[in-house]
Amino acid sequence: MEDLKLLIKECASGNVRAQEKLYRMFASKMFGVCLRYAKDRTEAEDNLQDGFLKVFLNIKDFRHEGSFEGWIRRIMVNVSLGKYRKQHMLYPVEDIGKYEPVQLPDDIMAKLGADELLELIQQLPPRYRMVFNLYVLDGLTHQQISEAMNISVGTSKSNLARARDILKRKVLDLYDDVKSNASYPA
Amino acid sequence: MMKEENNIDRLFRENLKDFSEDPPAFVWDGIKEKVADGRRSKRIAWYSWSAVAALLALAFVAGWYFNESSDKVVPQVAEKEAVKSMNEAAADNMDDMDQPMSEEEETGIENQNAEFMAEADGLQSIKKKTDSGVKSLEVSESDDIVSREKLTPPDRIKPVEAILLAENQPEIAYKGIAAQKSSGLSQSEREILKRNVASYAEVDKNEKGWRMGVNVSPGYSSYSAKYGNAYAANMTQDASEGNANMSGGIAIRYRTASRWSVESGIYYAQNGQQTGSSPHLFGRRTDADLYAAPEQMYFNTAVKLDRSIISMNSTAGIIEIKNLPAGAEIAANLENAAYSDNSLITRGEISQVFNLVEIPLYLRYLIVESKLDVEFIGGVNAGLVVGNNAFIDNQYGVQNIGNTSDISTMNISGTVGLGFSYALNKQFSLALEPRLNYYMNSISRNPEVEFRPYRVGVYTGLYYSF
Numbered sequence: 231m232e233d234l235k236l237l238i239k240e241c242a243s244g245n246v247r248a249q250e251k252l253y254r255m256f257a258s259k260m261f262g263v264c265l266r267y268a269k270d271r272t273e274a275e276d277n278l279q280d281g282f283l284k285v286f287l288n289i290k291d292f293r294h295e296g297s298f299e300g301w302i303r304r305i306m307v308n309v310s311l312g313k314y315r316k317q318h319m320l321y322p323v324e325d326i327g328k329y330e331p332v333q334l335p336d337d338i339m340a341k342l343g344a345d346e347l348l349e350l351i352q353q354l355p356p357r358y359r360m361v362f363n364l365y366v367l368d369g370l371t372h373q374q375i376s377e378a379m380n381i382s383v384g385t386s387k388s389n390l391a392r393a394r395d396i397l398k399r400k401v402l403d404l405y406d407d408v409k410s411n412a413s414y415p416a
Numbered sequence: 417m418m419k420e421e422n423n424i425d426r427l428f429r430e431n432l433k434d435f436s437e438d439p440p441a442f443v444w445d446g447i448k449e450k451v452a453d454g455r456r457s458k459r460i461a462w463y464s465w466s467a468v469a470a471l472l473a474l475a476f477v478a479g480w481y482f483n484e485s486s487d488k489v490v491p492q493v494a495e496k497e498a499v500k501s502m503n504e505a506a507a508d509n510m511d512d513m514d515q516p517m518s519e520e521e522e523t524g525i526e527n528q529n530a531e532f533m534a535e536a537d538g539l540q541s542i543k544k545k546t547d548s549g550v551k552s553l554e555v556s557e558s559d560d561i562v563s564r565e566k567l568t569p570p571d572r573i574k575p576v577e578a579i580l581l582a583e584n585q586p587e588i589a590y591k592g593i594a595a596q597k598s599s600g601l602s603q604s605e606r607e608i609l610k611r612n613v614a615s616y617a618e619v620d621k622n623e624k625g626w627r628m629g630v631n632v633s634p635g636y637s638s639y640s641a642k643y644g645n646a647y648a649a650n651m652t653q654d655a656s657e658g659n660a661n662m663s664g665g666i667a668i669r670y671r672t673a674s675r676w677s678v679e680s681g682i683y684y685a686q687n688g689q690q691t692g693s694s695p696h697l698f699g700r701r702t703d704a705d706l707y708a709a710p711e712q713m714y715f716n717t718a719v720k721l722d723r724s725i726i727s728m729n730s731t732a733g734i735i736e737i738k739n740l741p742a743g744a745e746i747a748a749n750l751e752n753a754a755y756s757d758n759s760l761i762t763r764g765e766i767s768q769v770f771n772l773v774e775i776p777l778y779l780r781y782l783i784v785e786s787k788l789d790v791e792f793i794g795g796v797n798a799g800l801v802v803g804n805n806a807f808i809d810n811q812y813g814v815q816n817i818g819n820t821s822d823i824s825t826m827n828i829s830g831t832v833g834l835g836f837s838y839a840l841n842k843q844f845s846l847a848l849e850p851r852l853n854y855y856m857n858s859i860s861r862n863p864e865v866e867f868r869p870y871r872v873g874v875y876t877g878l879y880y881s882f
Contacts, residue, residue: 244455246448253444258436261443266432278439279446286451344431351428366425367433398424 234298242290249286256299257282260306266363267310269352281309307368311378314360342404350400357381358393365390452863463828463857467796471777478670478678624673627881629847632664635873637687641731644864651729659767661686663873665774675782679795683776685853687869688769689731719746719760728760732768732867733820733860735806742812764810768820770859770869771803772827780835791835793851799827801859822862829855837879849875 237255240248261278268274284305292301351359360379364370365386370378372386379386601609638658643651665683672678719728719737726737726746737760740746744762778795804819833851840846851873858866 246451249451250444250448253447257444258438259434261437261439262432262435265437266435275439275443279443279450282443282447283450286447287454342427342431344435347428347431348435351432362428366428394424397428401424401427 235294238289238292238294238298241286242292252285253282256302259299260302263303263306264310265348266351266367267307267314267360269356269359273313277306277309277313280313281306284309303368307364311360314356315379317356342401346404347401350397350404353400354393354396358389358396361386361389362393362397449863453861456858456861456863460824460826460857464826467777467798467828470796474678474777474779478672624671625881626668626670627677627845627879628666628668629877629879630664630666631683631847631849631875631877632662633851633873633875634660635663635685635871636660637685637689637869637871639687639689639732639867639869641868642866647729647862647864651731659686659688659690659769661688663871664875667776667877667879669778669780675785677780677782677791679776679778679780679793681776683774683797685772685774685799685871686769687772687855687859687871688767689869690765690767691731719758721746721758726758726760727821730766730768730806730820732770732869733822733862733865735766735768736818736821737806738818739816741808741810741815741817743810744808762808762810764808766817767807767809769803769805769807770801770820770823772799773802774799774829774853776831778831787839789835789837789839791837793831793833793835793849795831797829797831797853799829799855799859801825801827820860822860822865824857824859824861827855827857827859829853833875843881845879845881847875847877847879849877851875 237248237252241252257278260281261274264274264277264281265271268277281302285302288305292298351362354362357379361375364375364378365372372383372390375381375386376383381389636658637660663683663685665681667679667681667683669677669679669681719726726740728735728737741762741764743764744760746758746760774797776795776797778793780791780793782789782791784790801823804823805816806818806820808815808817831851831853833849835847835849837845837847852870853873854870855868858868860867
């Protein structure tokens with residue numbers, strides 16, 4: 231813990247080796263975060279780079295009050311949101327109708343891996359992807375999401391519902407594929 | 417419904433909450449480069465700011481100094497006047513022994529006397545002389561004050577000079593004394609005055625004041641440089657030379673009452689480098705020159721083709737070749753893997769030339785003061801890149817092929833030099849000044865290239881004092 235503090239201090243004073251060490255410590259995790267928010271790997275790589283530049287630029291202001299990982303993660307999420315705002319400022323507001331509830335089979339957890347799920351998230355329309363990530367994976371409330379994305383709480387809620395619905399269907403498709411593949415004899 | 421939602425949320429949360437994946441290596445390279453970029457621009461900003469600060473500090477010191485020295489003028493006159501007033505006062509005392517003297521005048525003279533007594537030995541000798549003058553006056557002659565002065569030996573010209581000075585500044589002269597001062601001067605005294613005026617004029621060339629001049633200099637410019645590995649691997653051979661050129665400009669300086677002067681002005685200068693034909697030294701080149709006759713050296717360097725621009729890593733930065741020179745070929749690097757797919761093959765020399773307008777701020781210190789003055793010069797220049805060209809000189813002549821990318825417009829250089837100045841007369845002087853001008857920042861913004869040109873030149877100039 232003290233080591234990290236020291237490392238942060240070194241980074242703040244512009245030591246490139248320290249910066250590299252810090253990057254190596256957090257890069258994989260943060261790349262995971264960026265991948266969830268981005269539409270593809272290229273965008274995630276860009277966001278990771280921009281995010282770490284922001285980290286190094288602002289690290290001298292880190293007050294050691296909360297978790298450092300949480301702080302970096304917030305920066306990554308903010309950079310991703312910023313990118314989204316830039317790209318989808320004029321994205322039309324989609325309203326939702328009623329969706330038929332879809333049942334998920336119980337063994338679905340065992341069948342689907344992280345990579346496949348990540349791909350599903352990335353395929354979501356950008357707004358849904360943002361809301362789903364913020365709510366489900368980063369634990370923001372609808373109120374916080376509405377502020378972060380400059381949308382109403384209602385829109386946030388409906389976007390989340392829509393995202394869930396799309397994901398459920400896709401998960402089921404995927405599950406069916408997995409199942410049918412598995413039923414073929416080798 | 418709620419349960420299902422939780423279901424799907426849980427599915428993603430458990431799988432992706434702590435999902436991590438190693439990013440590709442180039443992401444870190446990009447970050448490193450951009451951090452270095454930021455630092456570099458900060459450094460340049462730092463240079464600019466320190467130049468501004470130095471300028472302000474100099475302006476402040478200069479202002480303070482000139483104020484200070486103009487203050488000094490008054491006591492200087494008063495001091496010299498004290499010599500005169502001693503004369504006069506003594507004469508007054510002698511002549512007007514019987515006349516009633518106003519109290520004010522008396523105390524004035526007493527003060528002068530007190531001050532005078534406190535002065536150093538040199539002045540005391542003057543006092544003696546004054547006394548003797550007074551004595552002779554007592555024994556011999558009339559009440560003409562000037563004729564008393566006549567007795568002063570011509571080699572002791574100091575007090576007379578003082579009179580001259582006081583005469584030129586009658587408004588500062590003492591009330592009671594000024595009236596008597598208006599009396600005429602004898603012939604011999606006029607002679608002495610003339611000599612004094614002449615010697616004054618001679619001293620005057622180094623008195624404080626303005627001096628303006630024009631300078632030209634043949635110069636030789638070269639550079640010191642460092643490169644990143646990736647850049648260097650694909651670069652023109654770095655066994656290159658500087659180039660010879662002319663520079664010159666207008667200088668204006670202010671000489672303070674002491675040995676210091678401040679100089680500014682505007683200069684035009686050229687910096688650059690020349691890269692000759694290079695033998696086949698490095699791996700990532702086409703083999704074309706191996707087949708050339710041994711005495712034919714080919715310029716042979718890896719280049720990158722991007723749309724219509726051919727870029728080539730060269731000494732002062734990447735040359736963007738916009739016009740392919742005559743007699744040059746682009747050949748594919750068949751066996752090369754990485755950076756550059758092509759090579760530029762041509763005979764001749766490539767040069768990168770930068771034209772600069774430089775605004776100097778120099779301090780000059782007079783080391784030797786004589787007919788031939790010697791000064792030390794030191795200071796900074798703001799160098800603005802106004803021209804940026806790349807040329808190739810081959811069997812088809814000199815051709816402009818494009819320019820160097822990432823060159824910063826504003827740069828800071830330092831200058832040191834020696835100045836020899838020969839006074840032709842009171843107004844005009846000839847100057848000969850060897851100077852070294854060295855760029856403190858790399859003029860290339862490319863993080864892989866650190867290119868700092870320097871230039872040596874002997875400036876010859878004609879100066880006018882006013």
